[in-house]
Amino acid sequence: AQTVTQSQPEMSVQEAETVTLSCTYDTSESDYYLFWYKQPPSRQMILVIRQEAYKQQNATENRFSVNFQKAAKSFSLKISDSQLGDAAMYFCAYRTGKSTFGDGTTLTVKP
Amino acid sequence: KAGVTQTPRYLIKTRGQQVTLSCSPISGHRSVSWYQQTPGQGLQFLFEYFSETQRNKGNFPGRFSGRQFSNSRSEMNVSTLELGDSALYLCASSRREDGTDTQYFGPGTRLTVL
Numbered sequence: 464a465q466t467v468t469q470s471q472p473e474m475s476v477q478e479a480e481t482v483t484l485s486c487t488y489d490t491s492e493s494d495y496y497l498f499w500y501k502q503p504p505s506r507q508m509i510l511v512i513r514q515e516a517y518k519q520q521n522a523t524e525n526r527f528s529v530n531f532q533k534a535a536k537s538f539s540l541k542i543s544d545s546q547l548g549d550a551a552m553y554f555c556a557y558r559t560g561k562s563t564f565g566d567g568t569t570l571t572v573k574p
Numbered sequence: 575k576a577g578v579t580q581t582p583r584y585l586i587k588t589r590g591q592q593v594t595l596s597c598s599p600i601s602g603h604r605s606v607s608w609y610q611q612t613p614g615q616g617l618q619f620l621f622e623y624f625s626e627t628q629r630n631k632g633n634f635p636g637r638f639s640g641r642q643f644s645n646s647r648s649e650m651n652v653s654t655l656e657l658g659d660s661a662l663y664l665c666a667s668s669r670r671e672d673g674t675d676t677q678y679f680g681p682g683t684r685l686t687v688l
Contacts, residue, residue, distance in 0.1 A: 500679070558677070561607065562607070562619065562677060
């Protein structure tokens, strides 16, 4: 069974600085998709970024980028120029059919 | 384009009752998945429907069931409610059944069992 591990239950970053959230996963599949979702206090799950496993190029979306290391089964999220609105719980997810989620990382942004 | 909608947003039930939650996917999306989110267990997959057929099922007891209608709207039902069923129930929709596209989530239904 696939598992997703987020080893940092909580992270903190100063406004305008950069923070990296870690995610590792375990799978025997070669084709799959990885996602980062953000869940603010409203509880709405919002897509942050998506990475196809067959693509070597790391995905970027404005201030959000990933470091995808397929051999190491690692998928970290980098948030640059952190803003107060980035404060939320961040979930890493692996998908082939159903999605498997990590336990989440709570990100605090300090003004 | 309207997002995924879920009704009701909040529910309070007592043990032994049953409950039905509803999810309307994004227009054009035919796959609907349900997840249970609790502080202790995190996000857990319940089931997935595509074209009115259940495609995948998570490790939940038979008290949890679902269905999908021809317009892709989905309902999930929980019978004989237990205190441990208190959770946020999230619905997600996507276009395809093969798991190659992005799932978009609704705002969730917060179920409290007393």
